[in-house]
Amino acid sequence: MTSLAAELEQILGPKGWLAGDDAAPYSRDWLNRYGETPLGVARPGSTEEVSQVVAACQEAGVSITPQGGNTSLCGGAVSGRSGGVILSLSRMNAIGDVDRAAGTIVVEAGTVLARLHDHVEAQDLIFPMHLGAEGSAQIGGLIGTNAGGSHALRYGMMQDLVVGMEVVLADGTVWDGLRAVQKDNAGYQLRRLFCGAEGTLGIVTRAVLKLYPAPKQKATALLALPDIQTLVDYGTYLRGDAGEFISGLEFFCDLGLDLALRHVDGMEFPLESRSPFYLLVELTTSSAMVPLDEILEGALTVGMENGQVTDGALAMSEAQRAAFWRLREEQPEGQRLEGAQLKHDISVPPGKLASFLSEGAEVCEGILPGVRINPFGHLGDGNVHYNLSPADGQTDFGDKAKEFAEELGALASRLQGSFAAEHGLGRSKIALADHLRSATERDLMVQIKAAVDPKQIMNPGVVLKG
Amino acid sequence: MTSLAAELEQILGPKGWLAGDDAAPYSRDWLNRYGETPLGVARPGSTEEVSQVVAACQEAGVSITPQGGNTSLCGGAVSGRSGGVILSLSRMNAIGDVDRAAGTIVVEAGTVLARLHDHVEAQDLIFPMHLGAEGSAQIGGLIGTNAGGSHALRYGMMQDLVVGMEVVLADGTVWDGLRAVQKDNAGYQLRRLFCGAEGTLGIVTRAVLKLYPAPKQKATALLALPDIQTLVDYGTYLRGDAGEFISGLEFFCDLGLDLALRHVDGMEFPLESRSPFYLLVELTTSSAMVPLDEILEGALTVGMENGQVTDGALAMSEAQRAAFWRLREEQPEGQRLEGAQLKHDISVPPGKLASFLSEGAEVCEGILPGVRINPFGHLGDGNVHYNLSPADGQTDFGDKAKEFAEELGALASRLQGSFAAEHGLGRSKIALADHLRSATERDLMVQIKAAVDPKQIMNPGVVLKG
Numbered sequence: 027m028t029s030l031a032a033e034l035e036q037i038l039g040p041k042g043w044l045a046g047d048d049a050a051p052y053s054r055d056w057l058n059r060y061g062e063t064p065l066g067v068a069r070p071g072s073t074e075e076v077s078q079v080v081a082a083c084q085e086a087g088v089s090i091t092p093q094g095g096n097t098s099l100c101g102g103a104v105s106g107r108s109g110g111v112i113l114s115l116s117r118m119n120a121i122g123d124v125d126r127a128a129g130t131i132v133v134e135a136g137t138v139l140a141r142l143h144d145h146v147e148a149q150d151l152i153f154p155m156h157l158g159a160e161g162s163a164q165i166g167g168l169i170g171t172n173a174g175g176s177h178a179l180r181y182g183m184m185q186d187l188v189v190g191m192e193v194v195l196a197d198g199t200v201w202d203g204l205r206a207v208q209k210d211n212a213g214y215q216l217r218r219l220f221c222g223a224e225g226t227l228g229i230v231t232r233a234v235l236k237l238y239p240a241p242k243q244k245a246t247a248l249l250a251l252p253d254i255q256t257l258v259d260y261g262t263y264l265r266g267d268a269g270e271f272i273s274g275l276e277f278f279c280d281l282g283l284d285l286a287l288r289h290v291d292g293m294e295f296p297l298e299s300r301s302p303f304y305l306l307v308e309l310t311t312s313s314a315m316v317p318l319d320e321i322l323e324g325a326l327t328v329g330m331e332n333g334q335v336t337d338g339a340l341a342m343s344e345a346q347r348a349a350f351w352r353l354r355e356e357q358p359e360g361q362r363l364e365g366a367q368l369k370h371d372i373s374v375p376p377g378k379l380a381s382f383l384s385e386g387a388e389v390c391e392g393i394l395p396g397v398r399i400n401p402f403g404h405l406g407d408g409n410v411h412y413n414l415s416p417a418d419g420q421t422d423f424g425d426k427a428k429e430f431a432e433e434l435g436a437l438a439s440r441l442q443g444s445f446a447a448e449h450g451l452g453r454s455k456i457a458l459a460d461h462l463r464s465a466t467e468r469d470l471m472v473q474i475k476a477a478v479d480p481k482q483i484m485n486p487g488v489v490l491k492g
Numbered sequence: 493m494t495s496l497a498a499e500l501e502q503i504l505g506p507k508g509w510l511a512g513d514d515a516a517p518y519s520r521d522w523l524n525r526y527g528e529t530p531l532g533v534a535r536p537g538s539t540e541e542v543s544q545v546v547a548a549c550q551e552a553g554v555s556i557t558p559q560g561g562n563t564s565l566c567g568g569a570v571s572g573r574s575g576g577v578i579l580s581l582s583r584m585n586a587i588g589d590v591d592r593a594a595g596t597i598v599v600e601a602g603t604v605l606a607r608l609h610d611h612v613e614a615q616d617l618i619f620p621m622h623l624g625a626e627g628s629a630q631i632g633g634l635i636g637t638n639a640g641g642s643h644a645l646r647y648g649m650m651q652d653l654v655v656g657m658e659v660v661l662a663d664g665t666v667w668d669g670l671r672a673v674q675k676d677n678a679g680y681q682l683r684r685l686f687c688g689a690e691g692t693l694g695i696v697t698r699a700v701l702k703l704y705p706a707p708k709q710k711a712t713a714l715l716a717l718p719d720i721q722t723l724v725d726y727g728t729y730l731r732g733d734a735g736e737f738i739s740g741l742e743f744f745c746d747l748g749l750d751l752a753l754r755h756v757d758g759m760e761f762p763l764e765s766r767s768p769f770y771l772l773v774e775l776t777t778s779s780a781m782v783p784l785d786e787i788l789e790g791a792l793t794v795g796m797e798n799g800q801v802t803d804g805a806l807a808m809s810e811a812q813r814a815a816f817w818r819l820r821e822e823q824p825e826g827q828r829l830e831g832a833q834l835k836h837d838i839s840v841p842p843g844k845l846a847s848f849l850s851e852g853a854e855v856c857e858g859i860l861p862g863v864r865i866n867p868f869g870h871l872g873d874g875n876v877h878y879n880l881s882p883a884d885g886q887t888d889f890g891d892k893a894k895e896f897a898e899e900l901g902a903l904a905s906r907l908q909g910s911f912a913a914e915h916g917l918g919r920s921k922i923a924l925a926d927h928l929r930s931a932t933e934r935d936l937m938v939q940i941k942a943a944v945d946p947k948q949i950m951n952p953g954v955v956l957k958g
């Protein structure tokens with residue numbers, strides 16, 4: 027046992043320090059692409075223990091990688107160096123009392139998102155962050171990656187939902203930024219900086235989160251639309267006419283529908299005819315007095331009368347609503363079960379979605395003729411999960427993965443969008459980032475990283491080259 | 493003429509460089525408390541000129557203070573050093589095209605807020621930042637100070653309304669962060685860091701701002717309530733029941749009303765009886781189908797039936813709505829005309845407002861018996877402008893200003909709030925900040941500043957000691 031391992035076991039006790047085979051379940055990312063064998067896994071039970079672990083690692087010059095639910099799609103939560111320490115926040119999962127007047131709650135970083143949902147929904151409140159991994163993703167990881175998800179159009183990303191935080195810095199010092207107010211201009215917006223830093227500037231241990239009143243009504247529709255520009259135009263109309271109420275504006279295409287229906291059990295398609303594109307619209311309101319169904323029906327009628335919407339169904343029950351959402355949510359699973367895939371997490375201004383899809387298709391066809399393109403995602407914020415399956419009869423993409431990522435990322439950048447919309451950079455997108463972002467932008471990040479973590483022990487090799 | 497002045501005049505031409513008497517109008521803050529005589533005022537017409545000015549100042553080791561509308565309440569927009577350069581962005585005031593599908597617009601930093609309002613409102617959109625200085629405040633200054641205002645509860649602060657920006661860094665390099673998407677997780681959230689940095693990390697030259705659909709309906713009420721706790725409780729009820737629609741939730745007290753009615757011309761009080769506290773509620777919706785008046789009337793009836801609301805009036809015309817808002821907006825003017833004043837820009841979680849006001853009153857009475865307290869502000873986010881007038885028969889506060897600021901700031905901090913809610917630190921609150929914020933927090937900011945502006949030429953003496 028190294029002296030650092032012995033020291034960490036001393037700090038954390040036997041249940042707080044896992045090594046050898048016990049550490050194995052934490053060692054690799056869930057796509058099984060990244061993760062060197064760590065020295066061990068530290069499982070602190072308190073901020074004080076996190077602080078001691080970080081200070082010991084700093085002293086020993088050993089890297090620390092914080093890990094939440096380990097659902098990163100970019101390899102951000104496993105060690106890039108053999109002998110690094112993984113810091114799992116799972117034991118720190120306390121949920122504090124709701125402050126109803128402020129609309130806030132304090133939680134520890136290891137709290138699983140779905141558990142927080144249940145906790146606050148029992149009190150007629152919501153924490154409006156929803157994404158596929160919510161059954162395992164933890165608050166600390168969601169903050170570290172600045173998670174987005176399907177409600178970001180209305181409620182913002184994680185950076186918009188965190189009003190205060192506690193962070194253990196690279197030397198073990200604890201920054202107490204647990205303020206519980208929206209307005210705090212006493213200097214730099216540090217909590218915004220730590221949000222999205224993927225554990226490279228410090229380890230978030232607790233956070234004050236914003237809550238919203240639970241909806242008293244929901245109205246959900248699945249619509250068919252003939253092409254992407256019509257989809258965008260209809261979305262723009264909805265945002266003008268039902269702006270306050272839109273809590274979901276999700277799209278997918280017919281290839282994605284086909285894959286989901288073929289591969290995933292228990293899926294039902296509620297419309298009479300197939301169409302190039304589909305739009306899931308969900309309106310919610312916390313007022314009992316809003317004629318929400320009529321508003322959605324009215325919008326649907328407008329769309330049908332002017333030919334934008336070719337078919338549509340309103341959810342008449344909770345079960346139907348869930349079935350509509352499954353069509354969207356099982357898009358990744360349908361594609362995964364089809365075989366090899368390439369995932370790209372792009373965002374472009376919604377008005378440029380049509381350009382992105384048409385130019386993107388040309389780019390893809392140029393790189394690998396016949397490659398099948400399955401774009402789906404969040405219309406309201408222009409976030410496209412632009413996923414590829416091999417051409418019919420093919421089983422892989424040859425050596426073209428990098429070319430796809432670079433060309434599609436460059437196209438998104440040209441359209442004032444982002445090549446890394448909501449999944450972060452992790453380890454997997456650093457080379458891409460260095461290719462696509464300006465040296466000025468990278469240097470700014472390098473300067474900030476060097477200032478806050480001079481020994482480069484905080485999750486090195488994530489966000490920036492290690 | 494110094495060689496730097498000659499160089500700047502060469503770069504900017506005669507209308508771009510003001511010195512001597514021509515520079516005087518830019519030299520002092522509008523409360524006339526700060527501002528050393530500058531070398532001159534640079535008025536660049538383009539980002540390229542800003543870049544050249546900054547590079548020249550960097551080379552000469554001369555400080556640069558960006559100035560927008562010069563309405564800072566904290567002395568943040570004038571030079572702290574004799575011979576520093578003031579950089580006025582006023583000539584850079586171009587407004588770009590609206591991107592309706594994305595709900596965004598690109599503007600130059602010198603654009604005056606009210607002009608932007610007019611521009612987008614003519615296209616049935618709003619830019620939802622409203623504050624007293626909107627007739628002169630510029631976008632760059634609003635970003636630099638992370639402005640809040642009266643609509644922050646619903647739409648957020650400036651950091652929530654900026655999706656992309658262009659910044660000239662300390663060495664003159666231009667960072668092009670003019671992306672137009674909500675979701676951009678390609679590394680650290682730099683735009684959030686520059687927002688609120690008060691020009692100490694770089695100079696914002698252009699920004700991509702979020703727009704929202706213009707309301708199709710508004711409903712406004714002025715209510716009387718017996719005490720602060722009832723006000724908070726009623727606000728909590730409103731946020732649950734009319735959550736989506738609340739775009740204003742502003743409070744003031746009877747002393748503030750009295751000062752406004754006595755000192756400001758043309759004020760009318762629409763209720764039958766006076767009361768310790770008043771609440772201005774404004775609901776807006778972009779849907780034509782919401783029964784907005786009924787929702788507000790219903791909420792008012794609930795409040796009256798359970799004794800929370802003792803009197804109330806609904807605005808029946810645009811003129812009445814404007815008259816209600818004037819009662820709130822002229823609070824600062826009423827107090828200013830009363831004579832000497834001390835202003836404190838505090839925020840606390842709304843549920844702790846009652847504690848803050850009762851403990852704050854004890855603190856103030858202990859420091860200077862009889863001092864008159866006039867709290868008003870934004871109920872939804874707990875932002876209290878906690879202003880003091882001298883006791884009856886007194887004309888000043890003796891030497892107690894610092895003690896008031898420190899004690900009230902410490903009280904806000906204990907309640908998980910902020911001693912600098914929406915006005916920033918500027919020059920006037922640095923000593924207070926060093927007294928109230930932790931060394932850990934200050935050191936983080938110092939490290940970031942040193943990394944990004946190693947020669948300390950960007951607005952030194954603002955946010956952090958110069």
